[in-house]
Amino acid sequence: MSEYLLETCVGTKCVGCGSCMAVCPQDAITVKTRSSLVQPTIDKSKCSRCDLCTENCSAFRNMYLEPTKPDFSRIIGRPLQTYIGFATSNLIRTNGASGGVTTALLTYLLDEEIIDYVVTAYQEKLVAQPLTITESKDLFKAQGSIYFPSFITKAARQIISEKGKCAFVGLPCQISSLRRLEAKSKKLRERIHIYLGLFCSHTNEYWYLRYLSSRYSGVRCYPLTVSSRHGKWPGSTTLETSCGSVTIPHPKFWGPIPLLHLSSPIGCLYCDNHMNIHSDIALGDAWLPRKTAEDDAGTSTVIAHTERGLTIIEDAKKKGHINLKEITLRTLIQSQLGNIVAKYNGVPIRRAIVRRQYRSKILGKYTVNDMLIGLLPLINSYLGQKGELRHTLFKHRISEKTLSLYQTLMQKMLLKATPNTIKKLLRFVVETKDVGNANTDIRLRAQMKKTKR
């Protein structure tokens, strides 16, 4: 098994969660760069072949252990309450990735002494690191979204060894992994008071940073530091390169290369936990047409997944840290529809294929369009790992135009699958006992009609 992790998972599929480092009893795993991919490497002389790293590897679990049956509850969870809103402090709101709600909640938790410290990610130079923050004034510098592997689950050891309670901010794979570790460690269970989880489509391999600096600064330029995405919504990412500084607006950063999954770690293609279902509170961008058209200060969507999360949100609201209004689950789904359709249709196919279930009922049910939705991102991600393709991308700008055409084609495939997925989603929403509201129901149906045309 440990050989599997070293040769297959660590080598090419790693999503950068850091769980393997958290559990290794020999401290045998370190992060290294190989062929422009930053991934954990095992020091074989230290390794005792206990297999704990494989058992806890997010990529391995998503590929081989999670069910292949499509299921909205694995993408969305079973939310207790859903909201839209922003931090009441304008400074926090406009410095955040979306509406700054994450930082406003952390400020409330620290100021009210409900927790002693926060563990989150901080982009230092090129590689993100776990960061411990004890005073709310220092939360400001960690704001924004880091779209590269951060390995912060490795902080579990530090959390166990330190006294006091903390809030952990992380991606779905990181929080799911810590919840698994909690089942075995009472100390960890007691010390992490609250999980604030970010929604997650996927991260990006480090070679994408090199691509961005050569694309925006010049062919011979290389990246020195990268910021998180934050600032005036939808925000931007600043790259310091050997040729100077460049600021890339969010829609350009998430251009055809990440959207086609060329820069996505292969392991992310097997993950369907989009809305951080094991967190207490999950947070994302309010990608709703009205908001994106009108709002440049930033708005977040917020889910209370647990009673503890719900209590914290309501208290933070009462104490004036956040300005939130309740929305229906249907509106929340609307804000993430593209990702939900892509994951619901694509992930089960990819899991069935990697497990060689070629004759399974799962694969038999899908149309050619569904199969393409499942397979093309996987092929793209494999191609993105090839140095030759990256070389072509770096060298020939023209290929971006071709990629945009390819992306339009992919979008059409997703649109074709959308009405059918929406039908099933509406059933899921009813099952989840959403109180609902007629207007959002109508909007979702209108979207369905539009995609049929």
Ligand SMILES: Cc1cc2nc3c(=O)[nH]c(=O)nc-3n(C[C@H](O)[C@H](O)[C@H](O)COP(=O)(O)OP(=O)(O)OC[C@H]3O[C@@H](n4cnc5c(N)ncnc54)[C@H](O)[C@@H]3O)c2cc1C
């Ligand atoms: C890789 C990634 C993919 C995402 N995909 C989606 C998506 O598809 N749809 C969507 O609506 N939203 C997505 N988000 C979430 C979104 O970008 C915002 O992070 C979220 O809305 C919270 O914004 P905020 O203004 O409340 O947070 P802020 O106040 O800006 O605080 C953000 C907090 O998150 C921490 N953080 C940032 N990046 C990471 C990271 N990589 N790992 C751990 N902690 C981190 C920061 O340290 C900070 O504490 C994604 C975020 C990431 C990092």
Ligand code: SF4
């Ligand atoms: S097999 Fe055990 S000792 Fe070896 S790297 Fe994995 S966790 Fe560490």
Ligand code: SF4
């Ligand atoms: S996916 Fe996570 S657990 Fe697996 S190798 Fe990468 S960092 Fe380690």
Ligand code: SF4
């Ligand atoms: S898509 Fe899933 S596996 Fe990939 S970084 Fe996000 S949560 Fe982790």
